[in-house]
Amino acid sequence: MTKKYFIGVDVGTSSVRASVVNEAGECCFSSTQEIMIWNPDIDIYQQSSDNIWEGVSYTVQKSISESQILPENIKGIGFDATCSMVVLGEDFQPISVSPDGDQRQNVILWMDHRAKEEVEVINATHHRVLNSVGGTMSLEMQPPKLMWLKKNLPETWRKANHFFDLPDFLSWRATGSLTRGMCSAVCKWSYSADSQPVKGWDEDFFKLINLDDLAQDSFIKIGQHIQAPGCPLGAGLSQQAAQDLGLLPGTAVGTSLIDAHAGALGCLGCCPSDMKELPNLENCLVLIAGTSTCHIICSNRYVSIPGVWGPFLSAVIPNMWVNEGGQSSSGSLLDHVTSSHPAFTDVQRKATERGQHVFEYLNEHIERLAGKQNNHAVYLTKNFHVWPDFHGNRAPVADPNLKGMVSGLSLSATEDDLALLYLATIQALAYGTKHIVSEMEKHGHQISLVYLCGGLRKNAFYVQTHADVLGRPVVLPDAKDPVLLGAAMLGAQAYENKGSLRDVMSAMGGGGTCIQPDTSVSKFHERKYTVFLEMLKDQRKYRDLMLL
CATH class of the missing domain: 3.30.420.40 (ATPase, nucleotide binding domain)
Structure with a gap:
């Protein structure tokens, strides 16, 4: 045949x-x-x-x-x-x-x-x-x-x-x-x-x-x-x-489909290797993390969430509702905070000499710094905090006028300082996702599993940090590119022109690997998340003061 x-x-x-x-x-x-x-x-x-x-x-x-x-x-x-x-x-x-x-x-x-x-x-x-x-x-x-x-x-x-x-x-x-x-x-x-x-x-x-x-x-x-x-x-x-x-x-x-939604389609057909069957779609959040990040969840119920887009009917899977959170800048933010740092040129040269991406080099540098302190890498940013909305907030605050914030700067501008800024920014992006997830669950969603695709899935620190901050397994589909896979599924469904799109998803979705959260750093992230929310309050307070 x-x-x-x-x-x-x-x-x-x-x-x-x-x-x-x-x-x-x-x-x-x-x-x-x-x-x-x-x-x-x-x-x-x-x-x-x-x-x-x-x-x-x-x-x-x-x-x-x-x-x-x-x-x-x-x-x-x-x-x-x-x-x-x-x-x-x-x-x-x-x-x-x-x-x-x-x-x-x-x-x-x-x-x-x-x-x-x-x-x-x-x-x-x-x-x-x-x-x-x-x-x-x-x-x-x-x-x-x-x-x-x-x-x-x-x-x-x-x-x-x-x-x-x-x-x-x-x-x-x-x-x-x-x-x-x-x-x-x-x-x-x-x-x-x-x-x-x-x-x-x-x-x-x-x-x-x-x-x-x-x-x-x-x-x-x-x-x-x-x-x-x-x-x-x-x-x-x-x-x-x-x-x-x-x-x-x-x-x-x-x-x-919109690109992020194609990524959701490609991910939701993936059955993780340690599961016998597809998880319940209603309990799965998909992160499509590239230049920006979209947070998509499908449901059989109408769920309205202030500051989160949707519910949209049939936006990914026919007859299922979709809620969509998002960060207007994620991959582009990491590019910006690293490339604009005084130490970037030297770091880029060293990464190139080693045949590495700058982020891969910084990930290894962070591990070296943590090794010197004989502690987990996350603690390096104990006194370094970032609010990541350099391009406004898409969700759940839905305020395009919010700006980025950094707390913990010194007069030093070394490679170590760049690594800390980079790590704190990754953590801030994960706290932004936690903020969205918290609002989704507050209004009725139940999320037990997170799929992740897009360019940032290649960044091990980004993936593990999201698992640790969210306290949930993160699935990396085996598919080389779930966004392209999702687009191809549309062509397959059009050709078959029968059955449901879910049948195509199941046939083409493939397997995936689960990244488990490290519970030993949960309390640290909870404290930093509290600081994260306080930074939002502070920015609003400063803005109000300047209106007087």
Whole structure:
């Protein structure tokens, strides 16, 4: 019997990746291509949808070529991407979102924070759509960005015929179908998949924020037809897309997911090696930890949590609710605090000489420092504390205006000092996750297991610290990249077009390794977590004092 293969495509913040995956979820070959980012001003980040599609075409073709699998044996393809916004005009041509008018730059990147005034206007309405985002809309969502475009680039607004979330743009480019994915629509665009309280697009909300013109022609510019993850789109790959990708026309294409949600899908099918069957999905939290970190949990129940996004129906698995916490900066924060330190250049040189990543070198340096003191490494930061919201707080405080804080600095700027700052920042990120988990459990979730994927899963200190701080096992899936695996699952589901997405998850999810928490450091982390929460109170107090 001829084996079947599927392709997963992931468009991240700075690169496109594609992978050929077999029926068992095993990666045959992956390819990566960097994509362009323009940062013309503070808080403004833009991309090009043409450049992104070129990256998709290159990586898919290379993956097929290197894996030596015939196109006719590739039965489906799925896409995931960041929740960036793509603007197209007449004949689906790019329309500039840049203040300088550069037509190439027609994508507002997810991390773009230009719409601060607009998001404050939205949140001041206290409209019912905010109930599904923890009561506060984020700058990373699309309504404030739409408001900003209409106000600041009226010509772009006049010419724009289509606004896509980036995952939906990819599936449109692949098939010509204007169907939007439920994941993007409910998580980033204010669409409601249920009737709590209004099903579909809430016209009253768009009218309230002066975007009622989007309601014309049944919201055609942002999506008339919305469907669940993995549903087959149109007639599969179009003739042109098939040519671009090196595949056959008609190859099944599954409805897309946001990148973090694809990671959740890929993880939740993983059965840890010490378990006989998949754990209860409702008790599993997934951390997708890369440039930013998303904290996703699925449930059969509607659970509303202040400061945490959701509940969103069918955002990952059809008919299951999703709550999503997050840290706007995690991997990027670690990069920032290390690369901006005076000792970084010397540390980077030593790491390069040893063939190591800087973080790997710092992890070993921390162990050496701990060995000199004959104590556990965590105690090195006893008097060193970090509040990690250098780019605002996504959850559970939901305050984009929060800033980073560091307590314990001295006049010293040695390699040892860099190592301590790095370690304290990892701990702070773990305390931020604990803060989110605490709110989730306070409002009804029960979490016994944590899956972790993304770039930071390669960092042993990051993984172990999260296990220790949360006091729960952390599962590292065997899959080389659960995000790409999740995207490939969408293609598999579209090809099968029967049964449930859970069947595909079970068949392709693979195994995983459990990292157990070190209970000997629990009390130390509890004390540091108390300091962590006090830092939040202090920052708010300082801000209030300056208002006097």
